[in-house]
Amino acid sequence: MTEPDPRPRTLSTRSKARKRALDILFEAELRGNDPLQTLAASTDRADPPVRDYTATLVRGVVTHRTEIDRRIASCMAKSWTVERMPRVDRAAARIAVFEIDFGEVPDPVAVAEAVALVGDLSTDESPGYLTGLLSAVLATKTPDAESPAQSA
DSSP: OOOOOOSOOOOOHHHHHHHHHHHHHHHHHHHTOOHHHHHHHHHHHOSSOOOHHHHHHHHHHHHTHHHHHHHHHHTSOTTOOGGGSOHHHHHHHHHHHHHHHHOSSOHHHHHHHHHHHHHHHSOTTHHHHHHHHHHHHHHTOOGGGOOHHHHO
């Protein structure tokens, strides 16, 4: 068995934006705040700077949250709910589903990025669980929900 690489993975600009969006969504939920207010406060602090793509992800998740949560819930085991997911996993799943259904990145990238985030930030079981969940989300994606990047 090989040892995991102790060096942190190098993040692309979009990966950093996703991580920051996850941080903002997580913080807002943990504190019971509006994610858009948390985004605004983070933007005002600018430490670290809030990238445009971070704002796009946070606003997109907020705008489409009901639909996103419905998609996640429909792909979960019947005994589980979105609320039972660990907060980090829930935020990563919401970002991924937003990117899958409304974004401009290829679906495999959205899935891989979400899985990498929970691999870095959540439980040992989270990457496998999220992979299965997002695979089910992809399997239930309707052709009219195709993102602009895929239809081009």
